[in-house]
Amino acid sequence: MPTNVVTSLTQSLNRTIRALGAAAALVLPLIVSPSLLAVPASAVTCQPGTSAPSDSYPGTVVKADNFESGSLSGYVVQTQGTGTVSVSSAQAHDGACSVYIHATTDSTSLADISTPLPTGSQQVYADGWFDIAQAGVSGNDVPYFRFFSGSTRFVDVYRYNSNGQLWLRVLAPDGTFTYTRLISSAISLNAWHHVVVHVIPNGGATTVQVWFDGSAVYSSSQVVTVASSVTSVMSGAEHYQQMEDTYLDDLIVKAVVPAPAPVASFTASPASGAAPLNVAFTDTSTGSPTSWAWDFGDGGTSTSQNPTHTYASAGTYTAKLTATNAAGSNSTSSPITVNAAPAPVASFTASPTSGAAPLNVAFTDTSTGSPTSWAWDFGDGGTSASQNPSHTYSAPGTYTAKLTATNGAGSSSASSNIVVGKVQPTVSTAQDMIPNDSFVLSGGSSPTGTITFNLYPPSDSTCSLAPALTQTVPVSSGNGTYSTTNTTFHAATAGTWRWASSYSGDANNQAASSACGAEAFTIANG
Numbered sequence: 088m089p090t091n092v093v094t095s096l097t098q099s100l101n102r103t104i105r106a107l108g109a110a111a112a113l114v115l116p117l118i119v120s121p122s123l124l125a126v127p128a129s130a131v132t133c134q135p136g137t138s139a140p141s142d143s144y145p146g147t148v149v150k151a152d153n154f155e156s157g158s159l160s161g162y163v164v165q166t167q168g169t170g171t172v173s174v175s176s177a178q179a180h181d182g183a184c185s186v187y188i189h190a191t192t193d194s195t196s197l198a199d200i201s202t203p204l205p206t207g208s209q210q211v212y213a214d215g216w217f218d219i220a221q222a223g224v225s226g227n228d229v230p231y232f233r234f235f236s237g238s239t240r241f242v243d244v245y246r247y248n249s250n251g252q253l254w255l256r257v258l259a260p261d262g263t264f265t266y267t268r269l270i271s272s273a274i275s276l277n278a279w280h281h282v283v284v285h286v287i288p289n290g291g292a293t294t295v296q297v298w299f300d301g302s303a304v305y306s307s308s309q310v311v312t313v314a315s316s317v318t319s320v321m322s323g324a325e326h327y328q329q330m331e332d333t334y335l336d337d338l339i340v341k342a343v344v345p346a347p348a349p350v351a352s353f354t355a356s357p358a359s360g361a362a363p364l365n366v367a368f369t370d371t372s373t374g375s376p377t378s379w380a381w382d383f384g385d386g387g388t389s390t391s392q393n394p395t396h397t398y399a400s401a402g403t404y405t406a407k408l409t410a411t412n413a414a415g416s417n418s419t420s421s422p423i424t425v426n427a428a429p430a431p432v433a434s435f436t437a438s439p440t441s442g443a444a445p446l447n448v449a450f451t452d453t454s455t456g457s458p459t460s461w462a463w464d465f466g467d468g469g470t471s472a473s474q475n476p477s478h479t480y481s482a483p484g485t486y487t488a489k490l491t492a493t494n495g496a497g498s499s500s501a502s503s504n505i506v507v508g509k510v511q512p513t514v515s516t517a518q519d520m521i522p523n524d525s526f527v528l529s530g531g532s533s534p535t536g537t538i539t540f541n542l543y544p545p546s547d548s549t550c551s552l553a554p555a556l557t558q559t560v561p562v563s564s565g566n567g568t569y570s571t572t573n574t575t576f577h578a579a580t581a582g583t584w585r586w587a588s589s590y591s592g593d594a595n596n597q598a599a600s601s602a603c604g605a606e607a608f609t610i611a612n613g
Contacts, residue, residue, distance in 0.1 A: 131157055131173075131174055131175060131176045131184060132176050132183060132184075133154070133155045133156065133157045133174065133176060133182070133183050133184035134155045134182045134183045134184070135155055135156055135157070136155070137153055137155040137182050138153075139151040139152065139153060140152070140153055140181070140337040140338070140339055141339065142212075142214050142283075142339050142341075144212040144214065144283070144285070144339075144341055145212070145341070145343060146210070146211070146212055146341030146342050146343040147205070147341060147342055147343070147344060148339065148340075148341055149202055149203075149204060149205065149340045149341060149342050150162075150202050150338055150339065150340040151338075151339045151340075152337075152338050152339075153181060153182050153184070153336060153337050154174050154182075154184045154185055154186055154336065154338075155182045155183065155184050157174050157184065158174070159172070159173075159174065159186070159200065161202075162200050162201065162202060163200070163201040163202075163203060163319070164199075164200050164201075165197060165198070165199050165200075165201075165323075165325070166197060166198050167195055167196065167197040167198075167327070168191075168193050168194075168195030168196040168197060168327075169189075169190070169191045169193050169195075169196040170189065170190040170191070170196045170197045170198030171187070171188075171189045171198055172186065172187070172188050172189075172198050172199070172200050172323065173186070173187050174186060174187070175187035175334065177334075178218055178220070178334040178336075179334075179336055180216040180218070180279045180334075180336035180337055181216075181336060181337055182336075184336075185216075185218075185334045185335060185336035186200060186322075186334065186335040186336070186338075187332075187333075187334055188200065188322060188323040188331060188332075188333045188334075188335065189331070189332055190323070190324065190328075190329050190330055190331050191328075191330055192223075192224060192227070192328045192330045193327075193328065194327060194328060195327060196327060196328060196330075197324070197325075197326065197327050197329075198323050198324075198331075199321050199322065199323030199324055199325055200321065200322055200323055200335070201235075201319045201320065201321040201322075202319060202320045202321075202338075202340045203318065203319050204317060204318055204319055204320070204340075204342045205342050205344045206344075207344050207345065207347070208316075208317055208318070208342040208343065208344050209287065209343050209344065209345055210285065210286065210287040210288075210294070210317070210342070210343045211234070211285070211286055211317050211320060211340065211341065211342050211343070212283065212284075212285050212339070212340070212341040212342075213232045213234075213282075213283070213284045213285075213286075213320045213338075213339075213340050214281075214282075214283045214337075214338070214339040214340070214341075215231075215232070215281075215282060215283075215322070215335055215336070215337060215338040215339070216279050216280070216281055216282075216335070216336045216337045216338075217231055217279070217280050217282055217322075217333060217334070217335055218277065218278060218279045218280070218333070218334040218336075219246055219274075219276055219277075219331070219332070219333050220276065220277055220332040220333070220334065221276070221330075221331070221332040222246065222248045222251075222276060222331075223248050223329065223330035223331050224248070224330055225248055225249055226248070227248060227328065227329050227330050227331075228245040228246060228247050228248050228254070229245060229246045229248065229329075229331040229333060230243050230244070230245040230246075230321075230322065230323070230324060230329075231243075231244045231245060231246070231282045231284075231322065232244055232282065232284045232320055232321070232322060233320070233321040233322070233324075233325070234284070234286050234288075234314075234317055234319075234320055234321075235317070235318055235319045235320075235321060236288060236313075236314035236315070236316050236317055236318055237316075237318055239258065239313065239314065240258065240321075240325065241257065241258045241288065241312045241313050241314040242255070242256070242257055242258075242284075242286055242293075242295060242310075242312060242314075243255075243256050244256075244269070244282065244284055244297055246274050250273060251272075251273030251274050251275075251276075252268055252269075252270055252271055252272070252273065252274070253268070253269040253270035253274055253297075253299055253304065254266055254267065254268055254269060255267040255268075255269055255295065255297060255305060257293075257295070257310055257311070257312050258312060258313050258314075259311055259312065259313060260290070260291075260311070260312075260313045262313075265311070267305065269297055269299065269304040269305050270299060270304055279336075280299065280300055281298075281299070281300050281301060282297075282298070282299055283297070283298040283299075284296070284297050284298075285297075286317055287308075288312060288314040288315050288316055288317045289315060290311075290312065290313075290314070290315050291309075291311045291312075292308060292309055292310075293308075293309075293310040293311070293312040293314070294307070294308040294310065295307055295310045320340055322335050322338075345413070345414050346374065346375055346412060346413065346414055347374050347414055348374060348412065348414040348415030348416060348417055349372045349373060349374030349375065349376040349410040349411065349412050349414075349415075349416070349417050350372060350373045350374055350410075350417050351372045351376070351408050351409065351410040351416075351417040351418050351419040352370075352371045352372050352373070352408075352419055353368055353369060353370050353371055353372070353406075353408045353419065353421070354368070354369045354371060355367070355368050355369075355406060355421055355423060356369070358421070358422070358423055358424065359423070359424035359425070359426070360424075360425065360426065361425070361426045361427070361428045361429065361457075362398060362399060362400055362401050362425050362426065362427060362428045363397050363398065363399050363428070363457065364397065364398045364423070364425045365395060365396075365397045366395065366396055366397070366398065366406075366423060367393070367395045368381065368393060368394050368395065368396065368406065368408075369393050370392045370393055370408065370410070372408070372410040372417075374410075374412060374414075374417075375412055376410035376411055376412050377411065377412045377413070378390065378410075378411045378412075379391065379392050379408060379409070379410055379411075380408070380409040380411070381394055381396075381406070381407070381408055382406070382407040382409075383396045383398075383404060383406050383423075384404030384405040384406055384407070384423065385398055385399075385400075385402075385404050398423060398425045400425065401425050401426055401427040401428075402425055403422055403423070403424050403425070404422070404423045404424075404425065405420050405421075405422055405423075406420060406421055406422075406423050407419070407420040408420070427496060428456065428457060428494055428495060428496050429456050429496055430456060430494065430496040430497030430498060430499060431454045431455060431456030431457065431458040431492040431493065431494050431496075431497075431498065431499055432454060432455045432456055432492075432499055433454045433458070433490050433491065433492040433498075433499045433500050433501040434452075434453045434454050434455070434490075434501050435450055435451060435452050435453055435454070435488075435490045435501060435503070436450070436451045436453060437449070437450050437451075437488060437503055437505060438451075440503065440504070440505055440506065441505070441506040441507070441508070442506075442507065442508065443483075443507070443508045443509065443510050443511060443597075444480060444481055444482055444483050444507045444508065444509065444510055444532065444595065445479050445480065445481045445532075446479065446480045446505070446507045447477060447478070447479045447480075448477065448478055448479075448480065448488075448505055449475075449477050450463065450475060450476050450477065450478065450488065450490070451475050452474045452475055452490065452492070454490070454492040454499075454501075456492075456494060456496075457494055458492035458493055458494050458498075459493065459494045459495070460472065460492075460493045460494075461473065461474050461490060461491070461492055461493075462490070462491040462493070463476055463478075463488070463489070463490055463491075464488070464489045464491075465478045465480070465486065465488050465505075466486030466487040466488050466489070466505065467480055467481075467482070467484075467486050480505060480507040482507065482595065483507050483508055483509045483510075483594070483595060484507050485504055485505070485506050485507070486504070486505045486506075486507065487502050487503075487504055487505075488502060488503055488504075488505050489501070489502040490502070508597070509592065509594075509595060509596050509597040510530065510531055510532040510595060510596045510597065511530070511596075511597045511599065512528055512529060512530050512531035512534060512566070512590060512596055512597070512599050513528075513529045513530040513599075523570060523571045523572075523573060524540050524542070524570065524571050524586040524588060525568055525569065525570035525571070526538045526540065526560075526568070526569045526570070526588045526590070526601065527567070527568045528562065528565075528566050528567060528568075528569065528590055528599075529566050530566070531565065531566050531595075531596045532595040532596055533565055533595065534562055534565055534566060534590070534593060534595070534596045535562055535565075535593045536561075536562050536590065536591035536592055536593040536596070537559050537560065537561050537562060537590075537591045538559070538560045538561075538562060538569045538588060538589070538590050538591070539557065539558070539559050539560075539588065539589050539591070540556075540557065540558045540559075540560065540571045540586060540588045541554035541556070541557050541586070541587050541588070541589075542554055542555050542556035542557075542584060542585070542586055543555060543584065543585045543586075543587060543603070543604075544578075544579075544580055544582070544584060545580055545581070545582025545583050545584060546580065546582075547585070548585070548603075548604070549603055550585055550587040550603030550604065551603075554587075555578075555584075558571045558572065560572075562590070562591075583604075585603055585604035586601075586604070587600070587601060587602070587603045587604070588600070588601045589601070
């Protein structure tokens with residue numbers, strides 16, 4: 088902008104500020120003119136259902152509007168006096184309709200349309216097609232886009248009426264404006280032009296980028312502005328007498344809103360119980376955290392999203408979760424109550440609980456109360472400290488097996504009887520010679536005792552009467568074959584004679600007998 092123009096504008100601005108106070112800091116000097124532009128006819132014929140415009144710029148779409156709906160719903164529209172903002176079918180970049188912004192130099196004439204941005208917007212892209220049909224009077228430049236932080240306009244791009252050039256205007260922290268010419272040639276009136284402006288408000292390091300008709304005409308990340316936030320984008324002017332006749336179409340406004348800092352929360356299950364207490368923690372934070380820091384209150388920590396933790400000792404602990412994302416972090420805590428563990432209640436099973444020696448028994452601990460040590464006494468002098476031992480009883484008898492289960496809170500005992508029987512030997516007989524008999528003893532446990540051989544006459548087929556002959560032989564060499572000794576025997580009766588033999592048993596072995604007549608012989612003549 089020429090120096091004399093800037094000086095004139097600054098002086099006029101200062102006079103206006105002094106006259107109206109700080110609230111008028113953004114009101115540009117106005118040159119009143121009797122000129123009045125015609126308002127388009129009110130009849131509007133649009134094309135409802137036409138697809139909304141789109142672009143490739145980043146951000147969340149706040150508005151994407153070709154105005155074919157014939158509605159300005161969702162916008163903030165300000166008009167006063169002769170100013171109007173309406174959907175018009177007089178001009179359109181695409182389709183049949185556009186927005187028509189009309190203001191005159193009348194003292195109460197005002198017309199603008201704004202798009203409110205989401206709270207917390209860090210940057211904004213404003214993309215639209217403009218047809219300035221009639222320029223304002225000298226000093227009343229026609230804006231394309233204006234960017235506001237609250238009620239303060241801090242960046243705008245406009246067509247300079249004096250020569251038709253494209254200019255950027257920025258409000259500095261001291262209340263003065265900085266002007267930058269973007270295009271030196273005159274921008275034609277009554278023609279559609281594509282304007283895109285990108286703003287990231289950051290005080291003295293604000294980013295401003297401008298594209299005009301597809302060409303980048305400005306880019307800087309060191310623009311000095313008064314603003315550190317952006318709340319709305321306006322087309323038209325926010326003050327009186329800003330004469331213009333502008334058509335706006337295919338408007339796209341996008342905002343980049345960072346994710347909020349997370350709000351930490353979690354559940355713990357169970358939140359109380361006896362030690363050792365295993366607790367499952369589940370993150371229920373909102374705001375999409377990307378990292379988690381757990382402090383379980385007993386010195387334990389974790390960075391998992393959903394960890395588990397075991398509290399070994401009784402006490403009340405404060406479990407704390409700190410959830411973090413790029414926008415910040417947040418913490419929350421919850422108590423975990425761990426009670427002292429009760430003394431165990433001892434119990435066990437044994438299998439088998441009875442049988443012949445040698446008897447191998449498997450013992451299984453079934454104690455409750457989480458014992459940490461086990462002491463077994465098997466009743467025959469054998470012991471074990473295993474939780475689930477096995478033990479072999481080698482001698483017959485009735486034994487009392489006892490388990491003592493212990494933890495930090497105490498101990499208790501339980502016992503059960505194990506019955507070990509004598510060994511059942513296997514016996515068989517064989518006739519060696521008439522009238523001798525033999526007896527085979529096997530499977531015994533170092534057997535001792537005696538074997539008795541009984542010979543029964545033909546008249547006693549069940550070996551139930553008094554035997555005709557009895558011989559007793561000592562078991563002198565353990566398992567083996569034992570026989571009668573040769574003896575003279577006079578059979579008084581002819582027929583079948585039967586042997587029946589038996590083992591007496593001893594301390595480790597049960598008695599055993601052969602069947603009656605297992606060995607028999609026939610005498611033809613008695």
